[in-house]
Amino acid sequence: MNLMAMLTPALSLALVAALCLAGWRMIRGPSFVDRFIAIDMLTAIAVGFAALTTVATGRGVFLDIALGLALINFVATAAFSVFLERKRRDR
Amino acid sequence: MIVIAMLLLTLGAGFLLIAAIGVIRLPDPLQRMHSATKAGTLGTALMLGGVMLSGVVEIGWTGLLAMVFLLLTLPVGAQLLGRAAYVSGAPLEGLESDPLEGELERAKPPIEA
Numbered sequence: 001m002n003l004m005a006m007l008t009p010a011l012s013l014a015l016v017a018a019l020c021l022a023g024w025r026m027i028r029g030p031s032f033v034d035r036f037i038a039i040d041m042l043t044a045i046a047v048g049f050a051a052l053t054t055v056a057t058g059r060g061v062f063l064d065i066a067l068g069l070a071l072i073n074f075v076a077t078a079a080f081s082v083f084l085e086r087k088r089r090d091r
Numbered sequence: 092m093i094v095i096a097m098l099l100l101t102l103g104a105g106f107l108l109i110a111a112i113g114v115i116r117l118p119d120p121l122q123r124m125h126s127a128t129k130a131g132t133l134g135t136a137l138m139l140g141g142v143m144l145s146g147v148v149e150i151g152w153t154g155l156l157a158m159v160f161l162l163l164t165l166p167v168g169a170q171l172l173g174r175a176a177y178v179s180g181a182p183l184e185g186l187e188s189d190p191l192e193g194e195l196e197r198a199k200p201p202i203e204a
Contacts, residue, residue, distance in 0.1 A: 003093070003097065015107060022114055033172070033179060034120055037124050038114065041111060045111070047157070048134060055147055063139075070157050
């Protein structure tokens with residue numbers, strides 16, 4: 001368990017770096033699709049953070065949060081794609 | 092067991108980092124989608140597997156459910172995003188000809204924010 005306590009900060013640092021990179025693409029991304037991809041990526045990183053929090057705190061509730069985030073991620077991706085295709089048809 | 096769990100967690104975080112680097116570095120939206128969905132989902136699934144093996148929760152059925160759900164919805168989400176990217180006229184880098192020319196209606200100037 002001691003080794004795990006040393007590992008958790010390093011892993012959260014890696015995840016924070018990934019979060020910053022995806023967030024930069026979200027801010028910068030030239031088109032709508034790039035922003036949607038960045039949202040997808042940000043949600044995946046959030047699931048990773050939930051998993052890491054489960055290990056760090058020992059509370060199983062955070063796995064439920066991970067499941068909820070995964071569900072929301074899929075619905076959001078589908079909704080954004082439909083929105084983009086409809087936007088294209090409207091023009 | 093704890094060693095395998097730590098290995099899986101580290102691998103998962105590494106894959107997530109690689110996916111984020113790919114989202115920044117790759118040239119067009121389709122390739123970015125490829126990096127974000129495949130490497131990102133592998134990373135999250137590995138991290139959830141690491142949590143389930145680490146023994147901090149009794150039986151990680153919720154984690155298993157989340158993993159199965161991620162792996163089931165990944166192809167659908169990737170397909171929808173790729174189709175939306177093509178239809179909205181995203182630039183395609185590294186292709187001489189467009190194989191979907193005439194198959195799908197496509198916005199001529201890319202739809203940009």
